Each structure stands twice: as structure tokens, then as C-alpha cells.
Amino acid sequence: MALLKIENIEKYYGSKSNITKAVDGISFSVEKGEFVAIMGASGSGKTTLLNCISTIDRVTSGKITLEGKDITRLKGKELNKFRSENLGFIFQDFNLLDTLTAYENIALALSIQKFPAKDIDKAVNTVAQQLGITEVLKKFPYQMSGGQKQRVASARAIVTNPKLVLADEPTGALDSKASKMLLDRFNYLNKEQNATIMMVTHDSFTASYASRVIFIKDGRIFNEISRGDNTRKQFFDRIIDIITLLGGDMSDAL
DSSP, X not given: OOSEEEEEEEEEEEETTEEEEEEEEEEEEEOTTOXXXXXXXXXXXXXXXXXXXXXXXXXXXXXXXXXXXXXXXXOHHHHHHHHHHHEEEEOTTOOOOTTSOHHHHHHHHHHHTTOOHHHHHHHHHHHHHHTTOGGGTTSOGGGSOHHHHHHHHHHHHHTTOOSEEEXXXXXXXXXXXXXXXXXXXXXXXXXXXXXXXXXXXXXXHHHTTSSEEEEEEXXXXXXXXXXXXXXXXXXXXXXXXXXXXXXXXXXXXX
């Protein structure tokens, strides 16, 4: 059974006289352990789609299920509990708490889930080692580089072993070296830890790390390709080919 199922979801904004269909009848599934990238030009609906899956936004119609549970029906405390227990979020602007050290930012996610204190230290140190941020655990966000902050944010997202990691333009604020380092870590989490990752990106290089890329245009799925046995370079070339097919609509997605 698929971990995540998106069934004919629609998301409209505006009033009856001026309706915008941000997401227009999208359906697809994500298997456990998959690494899926969503690509599309600005305004294509890719971030709205991610926001609906992450329960930040509510769908206008359709159904989203995670392990068979319809998450579009959740509200209030039940919704908050579901988010904290099942989802990990990685945002472009990190969303770290400035008054907490890296260690405390990561540990907070475990505290919210009421992890035993004796287990928190081990979990934080393990994930810090995996993401290469042990040396910044005692630092505050203002003392870290962009790449370090993004890896701390990633550690916070995965330390609870969520069923699904959702990343919105995770490399958008990073230079090429920091981007590659973060993506290599995503690869590690996906391959070695069997983490299921769904990532929105406008960047072809970033998308080439995924096992499947779904292209969105005008709120609908335009195309979809899987990496299969391709090298990352071959997959990158295939992604560029699709973007070329999309023409001018994706000129800002390169």
C-alpha cells in the first residue's frame, strides 16, 4: 500500500467572480522510502500542493491519505498531534528559534512528543553526526552559516523519524557547496534511513537527487519521470528536456 495517496485534490482561492484554481484535480501516490521532487514555474501550484499535503492549507475538494488515514478531515488538537507525530518540515528560511542553540532547536521537536529525557541526548547527537553538524550544536543560529542552519533545520525535521519529510525549496538560500552537502545528506537519509521525502524545488540540479520528479503546470500534472537506473547526470539531462518541453512557462525554473 502507498504511504501517501493524493486523490483528485483541488484548491481554489478567491471569490465566485474571481476564482483562482491553484491546484486543479491532481492525483498521485508516494511509496514508502521514495524521494519525490515537485517542479514547476512560479504560480504553477507546486507550493500550494505541498501546503495541502502538509496540512498547512486545506483542500477545497479531494482526499489526501497517509497510511490510509484521511488527513483532510483532521482538525484542532487531532491535527496538531498528527503533524508532530507523522510529518517533518524543512523550510527555505530555516524557521529556527533564535534564542535556542542548535542542540535545543533539535531537542525541542522531541520534547513536544514527550520523548524521555534520557533518549533525547542520544537522538540529537546521532542525527547531528549523520548531518555533519556536531560542531555547531552549542551555537545559536546567528553564529552559523546558511548551510549549517539548513542542516540543523533538517535534523530537527527528521530526529523524530517522521513518516514523511516535506521540504519547500530547501536549497533556495544556500550556495552551491552547501546545497550539494545538504542534498548528499538527503540522499543518505533516503537510502540508508529509508526516509520518505517530498521536496518542492525550481532547481534542476536539486531535483536530480530525487528518484522521481513530478512537473506541475497551471495546477495540473504536466509530466512525470522516474530516475530508474539512470546516473544523476543522465537524470538531470532528462529533467532539462522536460523543462525545455514546457517552454517559456518554466524559464524561471532553471
